[in-house]
Amino acid sequence: MPISKDFQQRLSGSLPSIVDHYGTPFHLYDEKGIRKTGEALKKAFADFDGFREYFAVKALPNPEIMRIMRSMDFGFDCSSVAELQLSRQVGARSEEIMFTSNNTSRLEFEMAEAAGGSILNLDDISLIEKLPRMPELICFRYNPGGRRTGNEIIGNPIESKYGVSHNQLLDAYRRAQAQGARRFGLHTMLASNELDYNYMVETARMLLDVIEWLSEALSITFEFINIGGGMGIPYRPDQQPLDIQSMAQEIGTAFDQFKGRHGYVPRLYMESGRFITGPHGVLVTRAINRKEIYRTYVGVDACMSALMRPGMYGAYHHIDVLGKESTEETVDVVGSLCENNDKFAIQRTLPEIEDGDILYIHDTGAHGHAMGFNYNGKVRPRELLLRMDGTVELIRREETLDDYFATLQFEPDKLSI
Numbered sequence: 001m002p003i004s005k006d007f008q009q010r011l012s013g014s015l016p017s018i019v020d021h022y023g024t025p026f027h028l029y030d031e032k033g034i035r036k037t038g039e040a041l042k043k044a045f046a047d048f049d050g051f052r053e054y055f056a057v058k059a060l061p062n063p064e065i066m067r068i069m070r071s072m073d074f075g076f077d078c079s080s081v082a083e084l085q086l087s088r089q090v091g092a093r094s095e096e097i098m099f100t101s102n103n104t105s106r107l108e109f110e111m112a113e114a115a116g117g118s119i120l121n122l123d124d125i126s127l128i129e130k131l132p133r134m135p136e137l138i139c140f141r142y143n144p145g146g147r148r149t150g151n152e153i154i155g156n157p158i159e160s161k162y163g164v165s166h167n168q169l170l171d172a173y174r175r176a177q178a179q180g181a182r183r184f185g186l187h188t189m190l191a192s193n194e195l196d197y198n199y200m201v202e203t204a205r206m207l208l209d210v211i212e213w214l215s216e217a218l219s220i221t222f223e224f225i226n227i228g229g230g231m232g233i234p235y236r237p238d239q240q241p242l243d244i245q246s247m248a249q250e251i252g253t254a255f256d257q258f259k260g261r262h263g264y265v266p267r268l269y270m271e272s273g274r275f276i277t278g279p280h281g282v283l284v285t286r287a288i289n290r291k292e293i294y295r296t297y298v299g300v301d302a303c304m305s306a307l308m309r310p311g312m313y314g315a316y317h318h319i320d321v322l323g324k325e326s327t328e329e330t331v332d333v334v335g336s337l338c339e340n341n342d343k344f345a346i347q348r349t350l351p352e353i354e355d356g357d358i359l360y361i362h363d364t365g366a367h368g369h370a371m372g373f374n375y376n377g378k379v380r381p382r383e384l385l386l387r388m389d390g391t392v393e394l395i396r397r398e399e400t401l402d403d404y405f406a407t408l409q410f411e412p413d414k415l416s417i
């Protein structure tokens with residue numbers, strides 16, 4: 001199932017007035033759905049002492065959304081200075097922020113350390129020497145290489161640029177310890193948009209095995225394991241949602257076994273983005289042109305600047321036409337870029353669409369607006385939030401051409417050589 005029936009029902013009642021007031025296109029997020037998913041996640045993992053979700057900021061980096069996450073006691077997973085700033089801006093500090101960066105610059109480390117700090121999750125052994133100083137609590141991102149496969153989207157860990165290799169891992173913790181680290185965590189991320197919970201259970205088991213090995217070799221204990229993000233959502237109508245109850249139960253069994261052997265368990269952390277917000281957003285756009293050539297094209301007033309996933313990954317996003325239900329024709333739904341990838345749907349059977357019809361594209365609550373770009377000088381649309389009480393709030397204005405041209409205003413700077 002794409003977006004929930006409940007969200008869909010509330011949408012069909014309120015969309016006409018929202019469109020009237022704000023105009024199209026826009027992303028609209030559903031606070032009720034986000035909270036429901038967040039609370040369900042907390043409930044499923046309630047038996048894990050100190051369980052924490054670090055919301056992956058990159059999925060939906062909007063302060064109002066991040067305030068919702070904070071009110072559910074979630075931390076933030078950041079991988080850039082901008083994401084760190086956003087997290088601090090909504091009040092997150094030190095161990096409420098996990099800094100999981102790749103190819104990290106010195107500036108990023110300085111920023112991560114500044115203004116209250118964060119948990120550093122190092123992506124490479126060479127970074128130990130590049131840190132401004134070794135913090136008390138340190139985490140490494142583990143890349144198991146050939147020891148385990150990633151899921152289809154992540155691919156083969158051997159080809160992945162992320163993480164510390166198996167052969168470097170022991171040395172990494174030993175060096176961190178020698179430089180003053182006293183508290184330890186271990187992280188990995190091997191799946192993306194995964195709907196089979198067994199994958200997450202396997203990841204947790206693998207991390208427990210690795211900390212068992214490291215703990216014994218170095219006489220240290222681990223405060224947490226972080227199984228990363230990548231929990232999937234059903235984008236297609238025939239897909240089943242991820243079974244988080246079974247996932248929690250089976251990871252719980254692995255934790256119990258670990259406790260039996262060692263007398264303690266680490267905390268369980270995760271950093272989901274898509275799972276939390278993905279199904280609770282729609283991109284609302286209006287049909288503005290219809291073109292009949294070799295195929296029928298429905299041109300809408302949004303383009304890849306608002307949602308890249310279909311064009312970039314060939315990803316499926318369900319589409320509904322407001323007030324129309326019967327399926328009548330097969331069309332491509334396209335944006336306006338001079339780029340033939342700029343299609344929201346290819347050969348999709350939809351109700352017959354006329355100019356002026358309102359379409360809503362499902363599951364744009366994660367990696368949607370955030371991934372948009374300005375190619376062709378197309379600007380990103382506004383973001384709206386449907387509050388619990390049914391009111392709608394602007395949470396980011398649309399970009400303007402002035403924003404787009406802003407970087408063309410600068411002091412002349414010439415170099416003669």
Ligand SMILES: *Cc1c(COP(=O)(O)O)cnc(C)c1O
Nearest residue numbers: 056100229230231271272273274
């Ligand atoms: C992108 C990313 C996530 C979130 O991924 P989702 O698919 O949105 O759950 C979490 N952790 C890291 C390190 C990431 O790069």
